[in-house]
Amino acid sequence: MLSSKEYEEIFPALKRKINGHKLIYLDNAATTLRPKEVMDAVNEYSLNHHANVHRSTHTLAAEATKYYEDARSKVANFINSETEEVIFTKGATESLNLVAYSIANSNILRSDDEILISTIEHHANFVPWQQIAKIFNLKIKYYPAKSGIFDLSDFLKHITNKTRLVSITALSNVTGQLIPVNTLIKQIRNIRQDVILVVDGAQAVPHLPIDVKKMDCDFIAFSGHKMLGPTGIGVLYGKKRYLNEMTPFLFGGEMIDKVSTDGTTFNVLPYKFEAGTPNVDGAVGLAKAIEILERIGMDNIQEHEKQLTSYALKKLKELDFLEIFGPQDETQQSIISFNMKGVHPHDVAHLLNDLTGIAIRSGHHCAQPLMKEFGTSATCRISFYVYNEEEDVDKLCEGLNKVWEWLK
């Protein structure tokens, strides 16, 4: 890993002062800071090569198309998929909505099939399934994670001979619990071959090596902005056998093949799912972000965050005025949720920011079913990325002590 000085050069925001304090950014699960290199790549593309893709025959159009398709190849290589299995979307939320809607609309599921999701999911991997179950009259079942902690053997008990689709997060955006998706998928496939396995990789893909072939998921969704890229770009990986069978999600633009008053046919993969002019700037930025992550090394990132999370858990447990949620062991990575006894998370987050320059998240984190499991309406959440270090945790603890003295 690089030194904090080196990271300051890569991420200009790290040099910022908040109320006279050096910024400590611990809200990476929401979005990560931007590397200058990513923005330079986007600018270079935008200023010198920008045109619409896949249409015109002029030079700029050819260059823009190359930038866009090179970005797709970069993503495919990053997750070890085929290039045409990478669909660019607006983000993980749109990716999950696309899968849910298109699967339901394609007669792949029958009316007595069951969709299984868990109560630890982000709303983006909860609500779309709930809604399509309602719209298409499908059955949905919820795995209730006791105390908000996912238990693999308990979860597997919910697989029945009617289960036809399972959608699960690979890393909880609230507790940081790493879900053993590789094992989970293997075990589900042992029980039933034909279960469609969808993974919400929004929090996992930025933090650990992901190989979709090894994982053997049917779909995985993730966002660019949680892994150093720009906002408004995301990815849906899907196995060709399903993507080919699925109906398009949105219509118009590059996804069209032939249109007449008799009807319309659609383009091949991956264009079939990319309606309208795509976010080329975003794709270029994401490709550059992946380059940076690969330079650091995904294994190194995971190891760094494991150590940092374990250090933070140890230090936070020493503060007796905190209640920490989640497993609180080595299965947690990069994210920790807690509450200060008797103090609302917004007050903690606001005071930490203004008194110490530490940026954390407070709220329900788009995971209201999980908040219910915890018996709270909101938590404080810290989340790490490559540029965080143990000193940040020490400063956080000092800051929390300060806030506690102020408000207890």
Next chain:
Amino acid sequence: MVEIGLEELYSDIILDYAKNERYKKEIQDAKKAEGKNLSCGDEITLYLKVKDNIVKEITFTGHGCIISQASASMMCEYLEGKTVDEANKILQEIINMSQGKEFDKELVDGIEIFSDISKFPMRTKCFTLAWHTLDDALNGKNM
């Protein structure tokens, strides 16, 4: 400058009001209005009893941060005994204050302690939650 604002925002008076349970209860036969800050998960239910055009009783239930709880508590205390017209005038001045606009200090007596709230844009909605809910209870609308 911001730290001075922060001291005021978390002053003893505000902390006391946030802990004050006097107005935190349900009342029967009252008009009910519900308010929510969706992104925060904060919720409030306001109970309002008006007789002869006078706010006879006003209470709230729900949960939220210090700012939202103190604001609701102060609002209930301040509005009890006021006419509906006065309550509406106060409401308007409070909203002006929360937006950093000119406001009538006499009309928002005491609640002026929140006069710096507009300097904290992320907390303004915490402060105004109770007041928006009041608007719903008084006038059937959310501002």
